[in-house]
Amino acid sequence: MIDKRVGDLAAALEGVGDGATVMVGGFGSVGQPNALIEALIEQGARDLTIVANNAGAGRVGLARLMEAGRVRKIICSFPRSAGSVVFEELFKAGRLELEIVPQGTLAERIRAAGAGIPAFFTATGYGTRLGENKEVREFRGRHYILEESLPADVALVEAWRADRWGNCVYRKSGRNFNAIMATAAALTIVQTQHVAALGEIDPEAVVTPGIFVDRVVHVPYGDPQG
Amino acid sequence: MMTDHQILNRAQMAARVAQDIPGGWYCNLGIGIPTLIADHIPASREVVLHSENGILGMGPAPEPDQIDPWLINAGKQHVTLHPGGSFFHHADSFAMIRGGHIDLCVLGAFEVAENGDLANWATSAADAAPAVGGAMDLAVGAKRIWVVTEHVTKDGKSKLVERCSYPLTALGAVSRIYTNLAVVDVTPQGFVVREMVPGLTFEALQDRTAARLHLPENRNG
Numbered sequence: 001m002i003d004k005r006v007g008d009l010a011a012a013l014e015g016v017g018d019g020a021t022v023m024v025g026g027f028g029s030v031g032q033p034n035a036l037i038e039a040l041i042e043q044g045a046r047d048l049t050i051v052a053n054n055a056g057a058g059r060v061g062l063a064r065l066m067e068a069g070r071v072r073k074i075i076c077s078f079p080r081s082a083g084s085v086v087f088e089e090l091f092k093a094g095r096l097e098l099e100i101v102p103q104g105t106l107a108e109r110i111r112a113a114g115a116g117i118p119a120f121f122t123a124t125g126y127g128t129r130l131g132e133n134k135e136v137r138e139f140r141g142r143h144y145i146l147e148e149s150l151p152a153d154v155a156l157v158e159a160w161r162a163d164r165w166g167n168c169v170y171r172k173s174g175r176n177f178n179a180i181m182a183t184a185a186a187l188t189i190v191q192t193q194h195v196a197a198l199g200e201i202d203p204e205a206v207v208t209p210g211i212f213v214d215r216v217v218h219v220p221y222g223d224p225q226g
Numbered sequence: 227m228m229t230d231h232q233i234l235n236r237a238q239m240a241a242r243v244a245q246d247i248p249g250g251w252y253c254n255l256g257i258g259i260p261t262l263i264a265d266h267i268p269a270s271r272e273v274v275l276h277s278e279n280g281i282l283g284m285g286p287a288p289e290p291d292q293i294d295p296w297l298i299n300a301g302k303q304h305v306t307l308h309p310g311g312s313f314f315h316h317a318d319s320f321a322m323i324r325g326g327h328i329d330l331c332v333l334g335a336f337e338v339a340e341n342g343d344l345a346n347w348a349t350s351a352a353d354a355a356p357a358v359g360g361a362m363d364l365a366v367g368a369k370r371i372w373v374v375t376e377h378v379t380k381d382g383k384s385k386l387v388e389r390c391s392y393p394l395t396a397l398g399a400v401s402r403i404y405t406n407l408a409v410v411d412v413t414p415q416g417f418v419v420r421e422m423v424p425g426l427t428f429e430a431l432q433d434r435t436a437a438r439l440h441l442p443e444n445r446n447g
Contacts, residue, residue, distance in 0.1 A: 027279040027316075028302035030295070078357040081302075091355055098355055103278060104320030104363030111317035122324065123366040127397040129348070130358065172296035172313055176279050179315035207315070223295040 009039035031174030114183025155185035166213025231425030283311025365396035384436035
């Protein structure tokens with residue numbers, strides 16, 4: 001019997017190693033796998049590279065992981081937002097490496113990694129600072145730059161419902177980066193608000209088929225705050 | 227200083243842009259004045275609003291007692307969903323953008339050059355950690371990019387320039403600029419003034435603009 005459910009958060013994070021590249025789903029307050037981030041803080045892995053849209057807010061979740069000195073590098077599109085105080089402090093102090101990636105390029109690098117595509121050309125960033133030192137090709141009269149895919153060791157994902165095979169659905173704007181990060185990591189860990197019986201999720205409505213998911217942990221926390 | 231011409235406020239600028247968006251268009255509205263445009267599109271005109279974080283058919287802000295904590299826009303504000311709306315993930319969302327499926331994106335700007343170059347993400351080359359978000363993808367991907375912005379900065383510096391001095395978002399992206407003083411098209415000949423606020427002369431507008439302005443060739447009287 002396939003059963004990807006694990007009993008607790010410690011079991012969900014087991015084996016995440018020092019130096020790992022960890023993707024963190026979510027956009028704004030919605031779809032953040034906060035319980036998994038807290039569990040990663042407890043788990044102890046360090047020297048991490050984090051892939052996320054934002055660089056944390058306040059002093060909780062991702063910001064707390066960074067404040068604990070466990071993050072070496074962050075790859076994101078929008079590090080500066082309301083309350084990104086920890087990022088500001090660490091970045092100013094030279095204690096955090098930053099790779100800024102346009103949001104759509106970030107999403108496509110993740111999607112490509114999950115799809116086995118090592119690199120792709122995009123017009124995004126051509127002729128700008130973020131396109132410097134990248135290979136340029138012309139297709140049909142337009143310039144494009146080469147971007148490499150972005151695979152990860154671990155993806156932390158928040159779903160609305162998941163079953164023991166790992167099939168997932170998300171809630172409203174909570175799908176965001178979660179569904180693509182789930183495809184791009186060697187170890188995909190899902191925290192889900194609801195656990196569904198096998199067959200209970202309409203096959204037509206499955207967003208992330210279970211093949212992409214390794215572990216499922218039940219975290220019924222309620223609504224996003226903020 | 228005596229002002230003998232009208233200056234549009236932010237809501238009026240948004241309303242002016244809204245006039246030019248026809249029904250049936252799929253639009254992405256950036257943060258700031260562009261977000262206000264949605265308030266000025268009449269409900270009878272079906273314009274489908276896109277948000278980078280995976281929403282089509284986005285509706286206005288909810289009443290305070292109707293907030294859905296699972297529904298936010300790219301500016302992280304709570305929004306609503308119109309009947310017919312849909313949710314999708316970030317790769318699909320940017321496929322809509324990069325794949326040329328979005329009819330119009332309206333953005334704010336620090337500078338727009340007369341060749342359509344756009345600078346709207348970083349204020350100086352020394353700013354080592356600016357936040358680019360989806361601006362670069364939108365600027366190269368949408369079918370047309372309009373900018374809505376004050377004509378000059380708070381310090382009186384023209385936002386319409388010959389060449390951008392701030393870091394570029396995209397080359398040759400902008401086709402039209404709506405300011406608090408004028409509507410200006412970006413053409414192969416440079417900036418062409420389509421409309422000015424009542425009481426403003428072409429010469430006075432040129433004085434506030436750091437690039438050469440042109441009048442339309444077929445302009446009648």
